[in-house]
Amino acid sequence: MKKLSFLAAVVITMLLSGCGAKVSQANYNYESKVLSANYDGTYAIRVFVRARNAAIAFDDGQRKAVQEVIFTGVASGNEGVSRLEPLCYDMNAQAKHEDYFNAFFADNGDWKKYVSLKDKRTGTTDYNRDGKQMLEQLTVSVDRKALKERLQADGIIPAENLYSL
Numbered sequence: 001m002k003k004l005s006f007l008a009a010v011v012i013t014m015l016l017s018g019c020g021a022k023v024s025q026a027n028y029n030y031e032s033k034v035l036s037a038n039y040d041g042t043y044a045i046r047v048f049v050r051a052r053n054a055a056i057a058f059d060d061g062q063r064k065a066v067q068e069v070i071f072t073g074v075a076s077g078n079e080g081v082s083r084l085e086p087l088c089y090d091m092n093a094q095a096k097h098e099d100y101f102n103a104f105f106a107d108n109g110d111w112k113k114y115v116s117l118k119d120k121r122t123g124t125t126d127y128n129r130d131g132k133q134m135l136e137q138l139t140v141s142v143d144r145k146a147l148k149e150r151l152q153a154d155g156i157i158p159a160e161n162l163y164s165l
Contacts, residue, residue, distance in 0.1 A: 030135070032068055033077025034084050041145025042118075043084060045074055050133050057136035062115045063105060065140045069147060087148050088157050097156055114147045115140050 030048030051057035074084040151157045
């Protein structure tokens, strides 16, 4: 009888543990990764982004790649490919140059000139829907060299070897 009651308790516990709320992945943070570096100054970056639909996720993923190249850097994703350091080391650059970056990252802003899909391969875009959002995994190419030249010309980051100590 003890075995039967113990077995019943285990079964009831297992059934009740499966009735809990499903865990949302909305707060999970997926890190972008550098997949390859090209000799022309462009980098293939794998970006993860959440959005309501594919069109918004597609735009936000490209914008996120450019933002990470400028402000936070991008982690290494493959052997032999080093981490991308941020172009702008000033932690407050986005706040200092708020008007500039608001115009730059607007929907039809200049950020689109520095990102492309030339390194996109078949099957590299993955859509996972969970509830009201979708997680898009997208491979984009960011022209870091041209982006750096633009930020230097606009006075956002200092020109080479002109850091004041």
